Each structure stands twice: as structure tokens, then as C-alpha cells.
Amino acid sequence: MNTIISYYNQFDEWGRLDREPIEFQVNWHFIKKYLPTSGEVLDNGAGPGKYSIKLAQDGYQMTLSDLTPSLVDKAKQKAEEFQLLNNFSGFHSLDARWLEPLKSETFDASLMLGPMYHLQEESDRKAAISELHRVTKKNGLVFVAFMPRIKHIFNSLMRPDVWPPNNEMDVINHFAETGVFNHQDEGRFTGAYYFNIDEIEPFMEENGFETLELIGSNIASILTQDELNYWKEKGEYDKLIQLLIEQAGNPYTLGVSSHLLYIGRKK
Numbered sequence: 001m002n003t004i005i006s007y008y009n010q011f012d013e014w015g016r017l018d019r020e021p022i023e024f025q026v027n028w029h030f031i032k033k034y035l036p037t038s039g040e041v042l043d044n045g046a047g048p049g050k051y052s053i054k055l056a057q058d059g060y061q062m063t064l065s066d067l068t069p070s071l072v073d074k075a076k077q078k079a080e081e082f083q084l085l086n087n088f089s090g091f092h093s094l095d096a097r098w099l100e101p102l103k104s105e106t107f108d109a110s111l112m113l114g115p116m117y118h119l120q121e122e123s124d125r126k127a128a129i130s131e132l133h134r135v136t137k138k139n140g141l142v143f144v145a146f147m148p149r150i151k152h153i154f155n156s157l158m159r160p161d162v163w164p165p166n167n168e169m170d171v172i173n174h175f176a177e178t179g180v181f182n183h184q185d186e187g188r189f190t191g192a193y194y195f196n197i198d199e200i201e202p203f204m205e206e207n208g209f210e211t212l213e214l215i216g217s218n219i220a221s222i223l224t225q226d227e228l229n230y231w232k233e234k235g236e237y238d239k240l241i242q243l244l245i246e247q248a249g250n251p252y253t254l255g256v257s258s259h260l261l262y263i264g265r266k267k
Helices: 002-008 013-019 021-034 050-057 069-081 122-135 149-158 169-178 197-206 225-233 237-247 251-256
Strands: 040-044 061-066 088-093 107-112 136-146 209-216 260-266
Touching: 021 050, 021 136, 021 209, 021 237, 021 260, 040 050, 050 061, 050 069, 061 069, 069 088, 107 122, 122 136, 122 197, 149 169, 149 251, 197 209, 197 260, 209 251, 225 237
Parallel strands: 040 061, 040 107, 061 088, 107 136
Antiparallel strands: 136 260, 209 260
């Protein structure tokens, strides 16, 4: 876990999210599609609080947690900056596998938009989902982010120079079997786990959730910045976002998305 904390301490995570607005806009559409109009919401693995701030601005009572203390501090700073501290019940530095002191069946909805990326052991993934289940109210909603394995396989094939040790076919084949990725270059995204897409819904259902939808948060990750800029310069960027939202739930597009969003209900 220290490796993960060190990774996220390297850069401005709030600024990075500002520079990658498509995923946020798509996720936001689906979060608001399913959320009740008010209630207590947990943002677990919240990073600097981008989603928490937006939800607080919409009147939800937020609780924020993240493994990295500096990101929790940043989120609290942002809440104060936006004059939203009264909309937060707490800011916690917590491991997603152990959410004490959060009480059971507290939240009408729970977000977990990051921790599953880093839990390489199945027992740890189950522990994190079990904790999410515990703190969410019966019939409460959950929004959980995953990274699809097939996308990273093709990323590795297209840009092997960027993803060592996935610059050799034997290593890529091993990754295809395990989903476990540890970057060879120090300081790069590592300690990662990628799901096979067809395993996500059964995994969540086996751990106490009813599936509502699985969507591609950023199917535009196949586009280059120049290609995105074309649509911006043409004045049709909003139409592009709308198309991506409309296609996000298309099962044939899930494998090209950098991240997936599982939407479910606690049984």
C-alpha cells in the first residue's frame, strides 16, 4: 500500500481529473441517473474529492475516505474552498478493505471509483467489496470502477515502450491469465489489477449486489488528443460527449474503455 500512496503523492490528482473530463462527465450522467434526489453518500477511494465536491454541491451529505492522507487533506481543502464543509460528515484516511470507524448500513449510496484498480489479491478484492456492502444500506446503490484487462493487453501491444515489462509477449500472455500488472519503471502506475469484463457482474453478485448496469466510462480513450481536438474545433464536442454517453452501455464497446463503471443495488 505504501507504493500506491507514493504514486498518488507524485502529482496533482485534482488537476489530472480536470484534464480528463470525458470520464467524469459520463460517470456523472450515470451516477445522477440512479441516485436518489438526496441522502447520505460515501465516496470511498475518493482521491482529492472531485465527485464528492460535485455531489455536495447538489445537496448530498458526503463522507469521504481515501488511502492516501495527502489526498484526503486536499479534498478537505477543496470542500472549504467551495464553502461545502457543512455538507461533509467526515474526511477519513482509510484502507478500502477496512472501513472502520464507518458504521454498518449508514449510506444510501456508496462510490468506490479507484480501490479495485490496486487490489491484486482476490481476498483483498472480496474484503473491499464486503466492506462496501457492510456500510451501504439495504437496497442502497453502489458505483464501483474497474479496469478491463483486454484494454491493457492492447495498450501493451500498441505501446510496449510505455508499459514494460509488458513489452514481451510471454509477459503479456501471463498478464492475460492473471490480470496482475507491476510496472518495471519506478514511479509509474503499478500494483494494479485488471478484470476480465465477463467476471465483473458475477463477482459483484456473489458478494451481495444486484446488477443494474455496467458502462464504459471512457470509450473515448481510443481517440488521440488530436482527434478529440478536431471535434472541439469543429464546435461539436458536446455532441461527442452525448454520443459517448449513449454508447457507454453498449456491451460491444466495453473493451475499448479505459475504465468501467458497475452500478448495483445492495440485496
